[in-house]
Amino acid sequence: MILDMLLDFMFELLLEGSLEASLSRKVPLVLRIILFTVIIGFYGGLLYVIISIAIEQKSLVAWAIAAFVLVICILAFRKKWKERVNQKNY
Numbered sequence: 750m751i752l753d754m755l756l757d758f759m760f761e762l763l764l765e766g767s768l769e770a771s772l773s774r775k776v777p778l779v780l781r782i783i784l785f786t787v788i789i790g791f792y793g794g795l796l797y798v799i800i801s802i803a804i805e806q807k808s809l810v811a812w813a814i815a816a817f818v819l820v821i822c823i824l825a826f827r828k829k830w831k832e833r834v835n836q837k838n839y
Contacts, residue, residue, distance in 0.1 A: 764788065771835050792822050 770776045771784040798817055802812030 764791065768829065772829055792818075796822075 767784040767788050771781045771788065773781070776784075796818060797813040799811055799818065802808070803815060
């Protein structure tokens with residue numbers, strides 16, 4: 750229970766911090782690219798695991814979960830990107 754909460758907190762801190770830092774102009778470009786690559790790699794790995802389970806188990810539910818995660822990732826990226834563009838215009 751406590752270990753689960755600790756891991757959840759660490760992953761949330763890592764991913765949210767990386768996402769915010771990768772979109773900030775105060776962080777050097779090289780570090781932003783590295784952080785963005787880490788974020789893409791994490792979510793890509795998550796999708797890979799879900800899709801490989803779906804293929805192995807021939808599970809329609811796993812395919813639906815993979816599609817849902819992909820859509821959520823795309824929508825989150827678009828939202829952050831639009832926020833960044835709107836901040837740039839002001």
